[in-house]
Amino acid sequence: MLNKFQEALDRRRETGILRTLKPESKGIDFYSNDYLGMSGNEEFQLQLLEMIQKNPKLLSGSSGSRLISGNSSIVTEVENYIAKQHQYPDSLLFYSGYNANLALFSTLPDRHDTIIVDEQIHRSVHDACRMSHAKKIKFRHNNPEHLENILKKQTGPCYIAIESLYSMDGDFAPIQEIAALSKKYNAALIVDEAHAFGVFGYGMIEKYQLQNDVFAAVITYGKALGTHGAAILCHETVKSYLVNFASPFIYTTAAQDFLWQSIKTGYQFLKQNPELSEKLHQNIKIFRDQHIDTPSSAVSPIQAVLIPDNHQLKALQQALSEKVFSTYAVYSPTVKAGTERLRICIHSFNTEEEIIELSTIIKKFT
Numbered sequence: 534m535l536n537k538f539q540e541a542l543d544r545r546r547e548t549g550i551l552r553t554l555k556p557e558s559k560g561i562d563f564y565s566n567d568y569l570g571m572s573g574n575e576e577f578q579l580q581l582l583e584m585i586q587k588n589p590k591l592l593s594g595s596s597g598s599r600l601i602s603g604n605s606s607i608v609t610e611v612e613n614y615i616a617k618q619h620q621y622p623d624s625l626l627f628y629s630g631y632n633a634n635l636a637l638f639s640t641l642p643d644r645h646d647t648i649i650v651d652e653q654i655h656r657s658v659h660d661a662c663r664m665s666h667a668k669k670i671k672f673r674h675n676n677p678e679h680l681e682n683i684l685k686k687q688t689g690p691c692y693i694a695i696e697s698l699y700s701m702d703g704d705f706a707p708i709q710e711i712a713a714l715s716k717k718y719n720a721a722l723i724v725d726e727a728h729a730f731g732v733f734g735y736g737m738i739e740k741y742q743l744q745n746d747v748f749a750a751v752i753t754y755g756k757a758l759g760t761h762g763a764a765i766l767c768h769e770t771v772k773s774y775l776v777n778f779a780s781p782f783i784y785t786t787a788a789q790d791f792l793w794q795s796i797k798t799g800y801q802f803l804k805q806n807p808e809l810s811e812k813l814h815q816n817i818k819i820f821r822d823q824h825i826d827t828p829s830s831a832v833s834p835i836q837a838v839l840i841p842d843n844h845q846l847k848a849l850q851q852a853l854s855e856k857v858f859s860t861y862a863v864y865s866p867t868v869k870a871g872t873e874r875l876r877i878c879i880h881s882f883n884t885e886e887e888i889i890e891l892s893t894i895i896k897k898f899t
């Protein structure tokens with residue numbers, strides 16, 4: 534067994550794509566999903582600390598699955614709060630977005646159904662599809678015509694899976710067009726708002742008021758909110774179905790109440806501090822004004838710089854890291870071969886000087 538594993542690792546090492554766990558970077562952050570700087574925001578940290586001081590029990594383990602001893606009045610209250618905020622009938626909390634997607638797509642579609650996914654959908658959806666008995670079909674990235682061609686050929690119930698803002702290209706889904714198609718073909722549209730939540734208000738569903746057209750949404754809290762966890766926004770019946778049939782929800786110990794309560798505090802903090810997202814958007818504009826070639830949207834906090842040559846990409850990341858910039862180079866198989874890229878994440882806390890210096894180095898390699 535070990536030999537087999539070692540051979541696979543050696544192959545990765547030879548092609549320069551071996552993954553290893555590195556110590557926490559002390560560099561200037563252009564790679565985390567902490568778009569609004571919430572995970573290092575001292576005022577937010579103090580609010581969380583105060584919350585614990587008032588009720589230290591929040592930190593204790595939940596003692597069981599939510600269906601046994603792990604359900605609390607706090608988690609129920611926070612779910613109601615979240616549903617109301619997003620104008621959905623109900624919500625169901627998970628301790629990660631990965632688990633929320635796993636629960637949704639492994640549980641709702643059954644063996645007679647088809648899950649039609651954007652080819653760039655997050656890995657958690659693919660993994661969920663493997664757990665499900667439904668058929669999976671990919672449509673070309675952000676291509677509603679291709680999606681419609683696939684929909685036309687289906688005879689049974691269909692689910693459509695998209696992200697509102699894609700995490701690798703930093704481009705938006707044509708969400709209104711896809712919502713119209715899902716309506717036309719009576720398919721259930723599921724939207725992952727992991728990277729849009731907090732950066733664009735509550736996300737693109739709220740922006741375009743698509744609550745009635747989007748069957749379920751996933752909101753994650755480990756990115757712009759700077760905490761952890763995720764919520765599925767859905768109808769009460771869908772929530773009850775998940776509570777009854779979703780293994781990733783049922784067979785696990787519930788998170789501590791601290792997590793749920795910090796998510797609610799995070800929502801309130803965002804409302805009270807709109808300048809965080811304003812500053813982020815100013816910084817995105819500064820980056821875009823440097824005219825670096827990118828497929829990403831002009832307003833996205835994720836900016837991809839495509840460098841399909843692995844050696845060139847490595848050299849660029851190295852040059853950046855020498856100037857203490859932490860960036861993320863993405864190689865295949867995380868992205869398709871030939872689309873390897875430097876993934877830049879812009880934050881509210883990056884300075885203009887940092888953004889300009891980073892851009893100057895990138896330009897030397899592109």
Ligand SMILES: Cc1ncc(COP(=O)(O)O)c(C=O)c1O
Nearest residue numbers: 629630631655700725727753755
């Ligand atoms: C689009 C998308 N969905 C879901 C997830 C998973 O969320 P979490 O990190 O909370 O497990 C991620 C994070 O990598 C993501 O980018």
